[in-house]
Amino acid sequence: MPAAGLSVYFTGNRSALFWLALKTGFWSILTLGFYRFWMKTRLRRWYWSAIRPGGHPLEYVGDPWEKLLGFFIAVVILTFYIGIVNLALMFVSFSVFQSAFIGYAGSFIGVVPLWFYAQYRARRYVLGRTRWRSVRFGLEPGAWGYAWRALVHWVLTLCTLGVLWPRMTFWLEKYKTDRTFFGSAHLRQEGRWQMLIPATWPFVAALLATGLWALWVIYFAPVYPGGDASLDTLLEQFDPLTADPAFFVALNAPGRLFLALPLLAALIYGAVHYRFVSKRILANHKSALGVRLRSTLKGLRVSMIYTLGTTLAYLSLVFGLILVVFLGLGLIGFDTFLESQVNGADPLAALPRWLSIAVVAVLYLGVFLLWNVLHHTFVTYPLMRHMAVTLSLENVAGLAGVSQVARDEFAEAEGFAEALDLGAAI
Numbered sequence: 001m002p003a004a005g006l007s008v009y010f011t012g013n014r015s016a017l018f019w020l021a022l023k024t025g026f027w028s029i030l031t032l033g034f035y036r037f038w039m040k041t042r043l044r045r046w047y048w049s050a051i052r053p054g055g056h057p058l059e060y061v062g063d064p065w066e067k068l069l070g071f072f073i074a075v076v077i078l079t080f081y082i083g084i085v086n087l088a089l090m091f092v093s094f095s096v097f098q099s100a101f102i103g104y105a106g107s108f109i110g111v112v113p114l115w116f117y118a119q120y121r122a123r124r125y126v127l128g129r130t131r132w133r134s135v136r137f138g139l140e141p142g143a144w145g146y147a148w149r150a151l152v153h154w155v156l157t158l159c160t161l162g163v164l165w166p167r168m169t170f171w172l173e174k175y176k177t178d179r180t181f182f183g184s185a186h187l188r189q190e191g192r193w194q195m196l197i198p199a200t201w202p203f204v205a206a207l208l209a210t211g212l213w214a215l216w217v218i219y220f221a222p223v224y225p226g227g228d229a230s231l232d233t234l235l236e237q238f239d240p241l242t243a244d245p246a247f248f249v250a251l252n253a254p255g256r257l258f259l260a261l262p263l264l265a266a267l268i269y270g271a272v273h274y275r276f277v278s279k280r281i282l283a284n285h286k287s288a289l290g291v292r293l294r295s296t297l298k299g300l301r302v303s304m305i306y307t308l309g310t311t312l313a314y315l316s317l318v319f320g321l322i323l324v325v326f327l328g329l330g331l332i333g334f335d336t337f338l339e340s341q342v343n344g345a346d347p348l349a350a351l352p353r354w355l356s357i358a359v360v361a362v363l364y365l366g367v368f369l370l371w372n373v374l375h376h377t378f379v380t381y382p383l384m385r386h387m388a389v390t391l392s393l394e395n396v397a398g399l400a401g402v403s404q405v406a407r408d409e410f411a412e413a414e415g416f417a418e419a420l421d422l423g424a425a426i
Contacts, residue, residue, distance in 0.1 A: 005294070006396050010388040011057075012050030014381055020046055021376040025369045032374070037067040043376070044126075053132060054396075062129035070125075077112075085110060116147040120176070127180065128408035137409050140179040149175060166196035169228045173282050182288060183402040191285035199277040202269025202299075210263045215255050265307075272306050273299040283391065289398035296390045302383065309379035316374050320367035 170193035
């Protein structure tokens, strides 16, 4: 084992991922979603095998049957919660407070701990089914401890209007990292939460600029000098049928409103920058048996991947849905469609009902299948490649002292994450 360090390589091919995501997504549609457990397993195996620290690929040994069984277990538990606990909350809400709001609020608050619990359990399952050089990763039990800590940190963050967000990021990551192990070696998260503050600067700058712009167009030099128009009145002015030309003449430099677009882009960049640059900073302060991680991840590069890849994926979604509409009009005829709007008839009435439903469902699901494939190809793939090739291991001589540990067994796998829709990504 070299004493200096190991580089991480990424060997996956984008076209191979495209066809794998397309094929597995197609089977998921045909099986009404049941194949998604096998789809995620196959995609993870592909990604893991493409990431090769020191030339040795990671292995993902998760079992789709574990995921399916865990999903059913989680659904049973959540069904009990929704059916029994929510019923009790609504009964108390109506009986004591004469309102349903308290019941709905209590129900939402009751789900939040389960959300954090599911996050931790999903991470534990993925690590427990990941190996490198035949040595298992793992995460110690502690999902409920993570859940209540996450709740406390979120409350503090909200009460300080986001000022303590870096503190929350650091301590929650430290809780998970300090319980992570590779064989017999336990990882440690070092450093202080203040080291994450520089990563927030782009977002803070964008937020301040947005606030100053809002004060400019609303208070100091209002776009609408009248100032007493309601929101409904302002929206009506943009209706070509009811718009008053005098309203637009009275506007004060309305072109300033278009500044909202670059400001929104700056906010998105700031959020993405913080998310990934904080990961880089935290990675550079992780160690185990003297082995240290070294990340050179570039925030600008990640933001470009997110911007271009997400834009391409969502453009395909929007244009795909528009295409579905035009194909529907082509199938039923435009005249028939207009007549249905005037007479209130069903434009698909001439077709068998089952055939109409099947056509709409196939086209609709096909659009979302394409969106999922493009998201994997142009967002997930380049992100994982960049994160892999910018990561390295230093002083790896300590790896010689790592020994194997027993396999982590637990019943529900990623069930709660799947049931709460936290496991849609890799």
